[in-house]
Amino acid sequence: MNKTILFFFSAVISVLMACSSGENKSSSTNSIDPALVNNPATASADSSGSTKNAPVFEFKEESHDFGSITEGEKVSYAFRFKNSGNADLIIRSATGSCGCTVPEYSKDPIGPGKEGVVNVTFNSEGKESKQNKTVTLVANTIPNTKVLTITADVKPGK
Secondary structure, eight states: OHHHHHHHHHHHHHHHHHHTOSOOOOOOOSOOOHHHHHOHHHHHOOTTOOOTTSOOEEESOSEEEEEEEETTOEEEEEEEEEEOSSSOBOEEEEEESSTTEEEEEOOSOBOTTOEEEEEEEEEOTTOOEEEEEEEEEEESSSSSEEEEEEEEEEEOOO
16 A cells, blocks of 8 residues: 555656756747736736737637538638737637637737738538538737638438
């Protein structure tokens, strides 16, 4: 029993030591201050607390209907947006509501007045009937999330 407890604590300590190494394991090659993404108010609020200098998502469309598609078909849509704010817009993450919905986006900041794209691919394999899926973006905007929606009516394959 004591050997089991000792082994467990040794394993936990080993994992903790491995996870707390001083290396920065970020895969990002750009040097974006994490405070800009994690707390958009610190990135954009002036001394009075105003957010007028914050980046702003301005999507042409926030939802797209693929209409009727055949089961197994992969379809994509490009959600285009403009940063209509006064600071660089930084998308931290984009997450699909399921594994069948895959978003792709630029990791580079989008400057004020510039445009960006979030490409969303939906794989209808194994899906039937009306499908409603979402992609949640996390960015340094206020509010810091934006939800995009796709729908499709998936007909049985041949």
